[in-house]
Amino acid sequence: MSGYPQRPPGYGYGPAQPSPYGAPSTAQPYSAQHGAPPTAQPSSAHPYAPPKTQPYYAQPYAAPSAPSYSSPTPAGYPPSSGQIGNPFGTLLPSTFPPGTDPNIIACFQVADRDGSGLIDDKELQGALSSYNQSFSLRTVHLLMYSFTNTNARKIGPKEFTAVFHSLQSWRAIFEKVDRDRSGKIDANELREALLSLGFAVSPVVLDLLVAKFDKTGGKSRAIEYDNFIECCLTVKGLTEKFKEKDSSYTGSATFNYESFMMAVLPFLIA
Numbered sequence: 001m002s003g004y005p006q007r008p009p010g011y012g013y014g015p016a017q018p019s020p021y022g023a024p025s026t027a028q029p030y031s032a033q034h035g036a037p038p039t040a041q042p043s044s045a046h047p048y049a050p051p052k053t054q055p056y057y058a059q060p061y062a063a064p065s066a067p068s069y070s071s072p073t074p075a076g077y078p079p080s081s082g083q084i085g086n087p088f089g090t091l092l093p094s095t096f097p098p099g100t101d102p103n104i105i106a107c108f109q110v111a112d113r114d115g116s117g118l119i120d121d122k123e124l125q126g127a128l129s130s131y132n133q134s135f136s137l138r139t140v141h142l143l144m145y146s147f148t149n150t151n152a153r154k155i156g157p158k159e160f161t162a163v164f165h166s167l168q169s170w171r172a173i174f175e176k177v178d179r180d181r182s183g184k185i186d187a188n189e190l191r192e193a194l195l196s197l198g199f200a201v202s203p204v205v206l207d208l209l210v211a212k213f214d215k216t217g218g219k220s221r222a223i224e225y226d227n228f229i230e231c232c233l234t235v236k237g238l239t240e241k242f243k244e245k246d247s248s249y250t251g252s253a254t255f256n257y258e259s260f261m262m263a264v265l266p267f268l269i270a
Helices: 102-111 121-129 137-148 157-177 187-196 203-213 225-245 257-268
Strands: none
Touching: 102 121, 102 157, 121 137, 121 157, 137 157, 137 225, 137 257, 157 187, 157 225, 187 203, 187 225, 203 225, 225 257
């Protein structure tokens, strides 16, 4: 099978969001080594127009009209748990959402060799590679943590389906900003990608992200697709943990020591 299964009508982890979380613009044919690109939905907006909604931290957000943190989740991201939770908790059983693409179900069943209804990290890594998605185990671990809110390193049918649809969205964003089709994005391209996801990070943070997720240790100053996913998961996850404590929309939050460690450590030990 090639490319990604198409999102079924009415598939949902919350209603579809307006730009910048709407369907990405049509991507151009991409190098075979990065897998077949998904078919993006056409958009009437200019493909490189700035996000219509202000990203988190793009400006002070204490105004009463600011959107609630409990609003529907942006497309391509797992729903927020609304609490830090226990990263070592047990993963609850799940089922495929109604209307799930049969190809996704078949892919999960092939990976679930023991028929337990759960697949582990290496099985998920293998399932993704069948779609030409080569991910390191660390990236797989972050995917599993982000979609289950546990460090159990198991994933069920519902989460597996969400992972596939989210990767479809992220790949389209990566391909849109990688205009020279090098398979890598630099700091400016990463900034554009993060803005399209609703995250406005400072230049200092941006430089740290590029240095951290550059496979050459900062020499090439560019990030490949695998590490781009890891970067997005880290930025999104840490931002969500911060927002849980920032209930007054001030841009500041207070953590006790335990809460801080529980918020940060899962991203370090993945």
